[in-house]
Amino acid sequence: KKPLLLWLNGGPGCSSVAYGAAQELGPFLVRSYGENLTLNAYSWNKAVNLLFLEAPVGVGFSYTNRTSDLRRLGDRVTAQDSYSFLLNWLNKFPEFKNRDFYIAGESYAGHYVPQLAELIYDGNKGASRDRVINIKGFMIGNAVLNDATDQMGMVEYAWSHAIISDELYSAVRRECDSFKEEEDGGKPSKGCSPAVRAFLRAYDDIDIYSIYTPTCLSSSSSSPASASPRRSSPGLVAAPRLFSKHVKEAWRRMQRVPAGYDPCTEEYVKGYFNREDVQRALHANRTGLSYPYSPCSEAISKWNDSPSTVLPILKKLMGAGLRIWVYSGDTDGRVPVTSTRYSLNTMKLRPRLMRKTAGDGAGEESEWGGWRAWYDRQQVGGWAVEYEEGLTLVTVRGAGHQVPLFAPRRSLAMLYHFLRGSSLPASRSR
Template identity: 80%
Template sequence: MLVHRLRRGPGAGPVPGQGLRRQPHPQRLRVEQTVNLLFLEAPVGVGFSYTNETADLGRLGDRVTAQDSHTFLLNWLAKFPEFKGRDFYIAGESYAGHYVPQLADLIYEGNKAAGRGRIINLKGFMIGNAVLNDETDQLGMVEYAWSHAIISDELHSAVTRECDSFKEEADGGRPGKGCSSAVRAFMAAFDDIDIYSIYTPTCLSPSADDASPAPRPSRLVAAPRLFSQHEAWHMMRRAPAGYDPCTEAYVSRYFNRQDVQRALHANRTGLKYPYSPCSAVISKWNDSPPTVLPVLKKLMAAGLRIWVYSGDTDGRVPVTSTRYSVNAMKLRARARGGWRAWFYRQQVGGWAVEYEEGLTLVTVRGAGHQVPLFAPGRSLAMLYHFLRGQPLPPASTPR
């Protein structure tokens, strides 16, 4: 098997744990077949990826990212033909809710006209805390903040009323004059906590011995329309994800070490800017459709295995957003796969529901925006069952 892992946003990438040390896994899962992980930094400008043409940075968007990733895969498989024909899966989180389905769609369409040696054996994909549908994503954020006591009854009422529950104008939505100020007040409610993990402590200032220059803030170049019109939305603190609230500071320091870059064969050209978990190089995003739900429905109908999972302590793309988005597709829950708890090591790992159309929705209890960082054991169990095409364990019996 081959799993292709995409980054989580136009300017953001996954954040490893503190110290980047090997950690013994609490439970080893037997895997009968080797699974190779292919990690791609895309689009150009994130991580250590770069372009020789400065103009490329002005052409970025969803379409270019999908095309570049597809071209990369075809060229990579041509260079390493031993991987051709293997079952192929894609995975990603956050804005990869756009990246992954769009790439899967391009592969699906490309396979129709491809010769035998150019077919990518795509079987399915999984996306976590995924940006799927602007209207329900935004409404779900507000509902989550209210239900978790982050905003008041009055602010909840003001945002949903003045912003017309975030309906798109094409669907008859009519935001009121008070929408802008209500959204601004909503964002201010997260000033002192980590929106990506609402129960994680924030990182306190490092000691003088560990002090390092603060990374330059970067704009969130792809964001829902009613939120993205506010400068505060783009410049919201890039709160670190993980149990250690200072993870992001460790990562920046680690990947900017020359010995680390040499070991990774990274930054061989000597980039003019430092590595940062969220790139400040990308300042423009040309296309970002308000929804990818039609793409999901198309690929379900094509028979792909699709899992959408959600860490339930994330306030940025919360479980309420995901559930609203999935419900908007009007899928039919399987008779024996309705909403239920799933278990890991005799504890509830979260909840899940399977749909007749081929999609599975999974929640991961107590995990924030980047689920594998918060819940590595449960994440591995989820991946294991996804790749095998098996339902998550429905009972607390030991494995």
């Protein structure tokens, strides 16, 4: 029997249906200006039973009858509500109760996924048999993990990819005190805000979530000029704490979730889910929401808690034996691979040495740790390293922030190996 996998998008406040299901890994993708659906040849439902949750309340078609609920949202409430949803859903569909269960997600789901996994793991202890969730592990992509290293990696990535100047790079590092939080001794100067604003402006004409693909020049955009990249409606954004503390409005202007090779897929999805016939077919919006469907919520304006790091949760769940893969599309500038590597490096994990399978020194262990290429259809799909503690880091070559959108075949191949607990192919011959 296929496992059950829950997919969560981040934001906070962005829809797992609008992004995960309709643009990335669902069985049907919205195309052609929201007029029809296309079968996804690389849908993850080839390997698992997919469950998409619009969380927290106020996201997508999820709603509440009390507006006060929208003012108490944060990481804690999102995890608790998602856990309650899962327990109730499994009671309603008991045929899935004993199946292996996994969670996956991207971006700010770097918080959602491990926080929910921790609740499930703790909740299973001493729970009655009918309330045990058979969790085996999770995957998180281009994930927000640790504020200080996330933002350091973001600036390093922009500089190393020639998006910002040497002078601006030095100014941000200097004025923002190397991205330390104030409680950790960081003392950002008055020059931090203008330096970060200049940093953000460097991305004005390209897609920060996919730096090498075109931007959407949709006529329905709210941008002042038709030749300017599209920006979504304002909402919350998974901004590193130090930056958001000093230039919150600048980060809000950056709010959008990435486009793909057709850079206007988000526009198509928004139009599709606002169609009355689609809502009727989905049995959605029966209460008649007072606002239109939006891929990222316009109803959520306050986020009450967001810890600066989730790395202790990863460490705890690795110790509990859960399978954890962290993957990263390497053309994302928003939560880039540099951020992920810096964050994981603070955990001081031990790379598992890999034996070379081909070429000079075949059969020998690499003298440079376990970092190696992995292959798909005899081409390099990215790079990977496995750690003795049970975590695997995978990069996906040429993919942006939404890996299943940019690299659908390789993302599905990665999922199969994750589920089997097997290493990604280390040579062209496999």
